[in-house]
Amino acid sequence: MQTKTWLIALSALALTAMGTSGLAASNKGVIHKVPAVKGTMLGKHLFLPRMDPRKGKMLFASKGCVTCHSINGVGGDDAPHLDAKTMPKVMNPFDFVAKMWRAAPAMIAAQNDELGHQILFTGQELADIIAFVHDPKTQKTFTLNDVPEKVRAKIMSDDEDMSGMKKDEDKKDDKKKSSD
Numbered sequence: 001m002q003t004k005t006w007l008i009a010l011s012a013l014a015l016t017a018m019g020t021s022g023l024a025a026s027n028k029g030v031i032h033k034v035p036a037v038k039g040t041m042l043g044k045h046l047f048l049p050r051m052d053p054r055k056g057k058m059l060f061a062s063k064g065c066v067t068c069h070s071i072n073g074v075g076g077d078d079a080p081h082l083d084a085k086t087m088p089k090v091m092n093p094f095d096f097v098a099k100m101w102r103a104a105p106a107m108i109a110a111q112n113d114e115l116g117h118q119i120l121f122t123g124q125e126l127a128d129i130i131a132f133v134h135d136p137k138t139q140k141t142f143t144l145n146d147v148p149e150k151v152r153a154k155i156m157s158d159d160e161d162m163s164g165m166k167k168d169e170d171k172k173d174d175k176k177k178s179s180d
Contacts, residue, residue: 056132
């Protein structure tokens, strides 16, 4: 029986090292699913996830971060603007999360007030949002049109300046359509 447990544990370790989904045996022989690793392994048990600013852009808008924070002039003014040019040139992503953690009580209260619920994130979602917050190239493409209608309506009702921005976005869209 010990040999079987040992083989399962060795196989799981091999699958994990290859970065694929697999199984891992605990010290009591219970088998647990090991998630696929998409990132850089840091030793046997930790990894840094890949950070995708394009996914972060979508999440920043769809999760409702844009309700209070703005990027590229799009979003609310109740919390710090998160334009890449205001971010440190080099930043440890854990420092960004630590800063969010320190502000968690106020952010949760604002989320409940503005959105009616607390925003929940996976580690991968935070990684992608952090990538977006630090990527000036992707931020340049961020417009009000990236914000889902439900979130956009909340921003527009809270901020009269955003109404002007909506008109500017519509004019850009009309120009683009007429030039096509």
